[in-house]
Amino acid sequence: MKRNLSRLTIPYVVWMALFVVAPIIMVVIYAFTSAEGGFTFANFASMGTYAVVFTRSFKLALIATIVCLLIGYPVSYMMSKEGPGFQRIAMVLIMLPMWINFLLRTYSWMSILENNGLLNQLFQKIGLIALYNGIFGTNLEFFPMLNTQGAVVLGMVYNYLPFMILPIYSVIVKLDGSLLEAARDLGANNFNVFRRVILPLSLPGVLSGITMVFVPSVSTFAISKMLGGGTELLLGDLIEQQFLGGAYNPQLGAAISLVMMVIVVVCMVVMNRFGEGEEQAVML
Amino acid sequence: MSKELIRLRDVCMAFDDELVLDHLNLYFNDKEFLTLLGPSGCGKSTTLRIIGGFMTPTSGDVLFDGVRINDVPPYQRQINTVFQKYALFPHLNVFENIAFGLRMQRRPDPNDPTGKKLVKIPEEEIRQRVMEMLEVISLKGFEHRKPDALSGGQQQRVAIARALVNRPKVLLLDEPLAALDLKLRKDMQIELKRIQQQVGITFIYVTHDQEEALTMSDTIVVMDKGSIQQIGTPEDIYNEPKNAFVADFIGESNIIDGVMLRDNCVKMYGREFPCLDGGFEPNEPVDVVIRPEDIDIVPKEQGQLVGTVTSVTFKGMQYDIIVDFRGFKWLIQTTDHCPEGSRIGIKIDPDGIHIMKKSKYSGMFGDYSSFSEEYDELDDASLLDEEESEDET
Numbered sequence: 033m034k035r036n037l038s039r040l041t042i043p044y045v046v047w048m049a050l051f052v053v054a055p056i057i058m059v060v061i062y063a064f065t066s067a068e069g070g071f072t073f074a075n076f077a078s079m080g081t082y083a084v085v086f087t088r089s090f091k092l093a094l095i096a097t098i099v100c101l102l103i104g105y106p107v108s109y110m111m112s113k114e115g116p117g118f119q120r121i122a123m124v125l126i127m128l129p130m131w132i133n134f135l136l137r138t139y140s141w142m143s144i145l146e147n148n149g150l151l152n153q154l155f156q157k158i159g160l161i162a163l164y165n166g167i168f169g170t171n172l173e174f175f176p177m178l179n180t181q182g183a184v185v186l187g188m189v190y191n192y193l194p195f196m197i198l199p200i201y202s203v204i205v206k207l208d209g210s211l212l213e214a215a216r217d218l219g220a221n222n223f224n225v226f227r228r229v230i231l232p233l234s235l236p237g238v239l240s241g242i243t244m245v246f247v248p249s250v251s252t253f254a255i256s257k258m259l260g261g262g263t264e265l266l267l268g269d270l271i272e273q274q275f276l277g278g279a280y281n282p283q284l285g286a287a288i289s290l291v292m293m294v295i296v297v298v299c300m301v302v303m304n305r306f307g308e309g310e311e312q313a314v315m316l
Numbered sequence: 317m318s319k320e321l322i323r324l325r326d327v328c329m330a331f332d333d334e335l336v337l338d339h340l341n342l343y344f345n346d347k348e349f350l351t352l353l354g355p356s357g358c359g360k361s362t363t364l365r366i367i368g369g370f371m372t373p374t375s376g377d378v379l380f381d382g383v384r385i386n387d388v389p390p391y392q393r394q395i396n397t398v399f400q401k402y403a404l405f406p407h408l409n410v411f412e413n414i415a416f417g418l419r420m421q422r423r424p425d426p427n428d429p430t431g432k433k434l435v436k437i438p439e440e441e442i443r444q445r446v447m448e449m450l451e452v453i454s455l456k457g458f459e460h461r462k463p464d465a466l467s468g469g470q471q472q473r474v475a476i477a478r479a480l481v482n483r484p485k486v487l488l489l490d491e492p493l494a495a496l497d498l499k500l501r502k503d504m505q506i507e508l509k510r511i512q513q514q515v516g517i518t519f520i521y522v523t524h525d526q527e528e529a530l531t532m533s534d535t536i537v538v539m540d541k542g543s544i545q546q547i548g549t550p551e552d553i554y555n556e557p558k559n560a561f562v563a564d565f566i567g568e569s570n571i572i573d574g575v576m577l578r579d580n581c582v583k584m585y586g587r588e589f590p591c592l593d594g595g596f597e598p599n600e601p602v603d604v605v606i607r608p609e610d611i612d613i614v615p616k617e618q619g620q621l622v623g624t625v626t627s628v629t630f631k632g633m634q635y636d637i638i639v640d641f642r643g644f645k646w647l648i649q650t651t652d653h654c655p656e657g658s659r660i661g662i663k664i665d666p667d668g669i670h671i672m673k674k675s676k677y678s679g680m681f682g683d684y685s686s687f688s689e690e691y692d693e694l695d696d697a698s699l700l701d702e703e704e705s706e707d708e709t
Contacts (some may be wrong), residue, residue: 097356126627213370214403219391227418232407 059293062286075287082288084268089267090295092181093249096188097196100245101116101238103189104196108237109230111197112205118206126194138187138258145177145186145259152177181263187255188245195244203237204230239303247296285314321346321485321518322367327376329542336362338542340376344486344520349512351521351529354539355565356462358523361490363539367520368397387677391420396479397488401495402471404463410474411459414446417482449477452511467499476511486518491527505531526566538562559672563605564681570646571681574604574671582671584640585621589664593671604671608636608649610668613685619661625654638684645684 066072111122130138138148142151152174155161177183207230215225253268262269267288274285322344329337337359344350352360354411365371367376369390377384385393396417404413419442450456453473463471472492479487484555489508493501506672512519523529530550537555538561540543546558557563574584579594584604596602597693616622623641633647639660654660 117643208401208403210399210401210403211405213390214397214399214405214478215391215416217368217395217397218417218478220416221391224420229405233405 059286059289062283063290064285064287067281075283076291078284079287081260085265085267085270086292088181088264089250089292092185092188092264092266093246096185096249097242097246099185099189100193100196101242104193105200105234105238106242108168108201108204126197127294129190130194134191135189135254135258138255141187141190142178142258145183147174147176147178148177151175167305175295178259179263181260183259184264184266187259188249190218191255192245192248195248196241199240199244200234200237202302203234207233236251242303246299250296251292257310261278268287323365323377323379323588324363325379327363327366327373327378329359329366330374333566336542337366337373340542340544342537342544342547342608343533344518345487346518347516348534349509349519349521350426350535351523352537352539353523353526353529353565354545354641355524357541359542360524360539364488364490364520364522365472367486368395369393369683373447375442383390384653390665391542394485395488396482396484396486397490398472398475398479398492400490400492401420402463402475402492403425404474404478406463409460410450410455410466411446411463412479413463413474414449414481415442416478418442418445421482429580434703445481447522452480452514453477458462468496468694469504472496473507474510479515480515481691484517486520487512489519489521492521493525506533508532530566536566538565540565556670557672559675559676560603560605560677560679560681563603563670563672564677568608568647568649569681570606570608570684572604572606572644573679574602576602576638576671580666582669587620589669590666591634591669591671592666595670596673597672601674603674603678605670605672606646606664608647608670609634610664611646611648611650612650612663613648613650613654614661614663616659616661618663620663622659625656625658627661628656647684 049235056247062071064071066074111119114122142149146152153160155175161174162170163172164175211229211233212225215229220228249269251268253272254263255262256266256269260266271285271288271292273279274281274288320343324340324342327337327340327342328335338362340359342363352363353491354360362371366373369385372386378386380388380393390397393585408416418437421437423437424431424437425433446459447456450459453474453476455470455477457537458466458470458474461475466474476487476489477494487530493504496504505528508521509518511530513575519626521529530553533550535547537547537612538551540556540561541586544564546557548552548556551560553566557566557569560569563569563571572584574582576593576596576599577583578598579596580591581601582589582591582593582604621641623646625637626645627638629636631649634651635653637648637650638646639646639662648662
């Protein structure tokens with residue numbers, strides 16, 4: 033009986049081996065290979081020139097993660113306090129954008145942030161730009177918003193916010209109400225109920241939210257390309273260039289990918305240690 | 317006599333127009349073990365939650381030491397609660413769970429002459445008081461365990477310690493033993509009573525288990541459908557039930573229609589029985605309660621009544637037999653074995669007969685026609701289920 037069931041896992045194991053394990057092995061092999069095919073550390077040695085891209089990627093991803101957390105936690109918390117009807121509607125509203133293609137959503141941000149895009153037109157109409165010029169003595173016709181780091185962070189936050197809200201919400205909504213009553217009964221005011229009970233118990237959700245926002249943010253290339261205008265090169269762009277772009281150098285691309293993976297894994301392990309004991313914390 | 321501590325005055329509670337508490341008037345004395353007893357949905361938990369401050373009554377007053385506390389939040393009341401499923405904080409160990417209330421407390425600084433500055437309780441004192449509590453609940457050495465590494469009974473005791481360490485004047489207990497198995501429940505009943513006597517404060521205990529109530533309480537309040545049916549000592553409630561509901565809910569009772577001919581004489585089955593009750597109108601229809609253990613089996617020639625045994629169940633200490641008296645079935649507990657189908661006589665001493673005024677509960681209880689073991693167990697199980705679902709909401 034048991035043997036029969038275990039056979040059902042074969043397709044999955046094959047799939048994992050082909051599309052997860054094999055590519056990782058290939059990345060490792062490529063990273064330690066020169067263009068001629070010999071073993072080398074040169075790919076890693078030449079990476080120093082890209083240190084600025086590494087810092088920028090991690091900085092922007094970190095900012096996006098923090099912003100997502102600052103928005104996502106209060107939203108999740110307030111959602112969980114509302115009635116089931118409100119929660120359902122809010123959930124649909126949060127999920128709805130995710131049903132639309134990621135590139136389309138990012139394109140629409142381009143047209144919103146453009147120099148003569150929606151936002152700038154609005155600012156012009158309400159006289160905000162004139163006001164700004166008046167105060168600072170500048171002579172702007174529009175606010176340059178597209179092709180900035182801010183636009184990249186905005187794109188990350190917009191795209192990955194649901195991945196912060198959902199895990200936190202699902203932890204908070206399942207919190208046993210009697211724990212909150214017990215805390216109140218033992219003399220905790222609302223602040224302390226939150227600080228001593230809700231916050232520590234929602235930590236697993238926060239940790240998996242951070243993981244689910246930070247990891248895709250640090251490796252994104254489409255967002256920086258479209259909203260950063262290619263001027264704010266990120267790790268994802270760098271890697272993409274090595275494989276598909278003009279700077280064709282798959283060995284270097286593999287080495288960068290490997291280093292990035294290692295850094296991300298180390299970050300996640302450290303963070304999960306930080307929330308030790310909260311064994312539900314999801315490693316992704 | 318000890319002094320009054322809490323009083324509920326004309327308290328009503330309605331949820332969506334449904335009256336859950338109906339003009340409740342009740343007081344609780346200092347240092348007393350009082351039990352609110354009733355079937356699920358009788359309003360006992362609601363009463364407890366109103367005292368604890370988790371609900372505000374729709375109308376009426378809650379007085380604590382003579383002061384109205386309707387709008388005082390739970391954390392400002394000198395009352396602590398032990399919750400049904402313990403509600404221990406899963407992220408804190410036993411020590412921190414018990415210390416939680418102390419860490420929340422602020423009290424006047426003894427070094428500040430104005431007495432306005434508030435300070436935390438010093439760590440040394442917290443440590444000492446938590447350790448004291450661990451001793452009371454016999455869980456020394458467990459302070460570093462997380463709650464999920466404790467058994468149900470241990471979690472229960474931690475929950476009690478966590479409440480008591482704050483030195484409340486009143487401890488509220490909401491069916492705290494419901495989740496424990498029978499053996500542990502019996503031990504904890506004795507343990508709870510011991511703790512109550514040791515710390516010397518008021519315990520208000522909510523349960524639907526009549527045996528639990530009889531074992532532990534100084535005073536029992538029997539409730540049904542949002543009103544009080546009877547208040548009294550366990551002996552009073554058992555021996556002198558006020559109506560058919562109480563008689564049936566507390567222990568086993570045969571409840572028979574009768575007519576009070578005059579003081580000390582009641583007529584059932586067309587026959588006069590001497591009894592010890594009086595104060596009724598002549599020929600007033602009444603409910604007659606006869607406890608199964610108060611009935612003597614005698615040869616049928618000597619019996620006041622003669623009936624047929626229809627079922628016999630061995631219970632260890634005694635037999636439970638069901639006897640048919642002209643279509644109305646009685647439960648009798650006896651140490652004599654009477655075979656099924658035999659004709660027996662019974663005799664009831666005057667002090668075994670208890671007369672109650674007719675009430676809205678007359679005719680609803682006290683007939684054992686549908687009696688069977690399975691039936692009884694099914695009934696208990698469904699009661700528990702209901703209790704749980706009540707919790708969820």
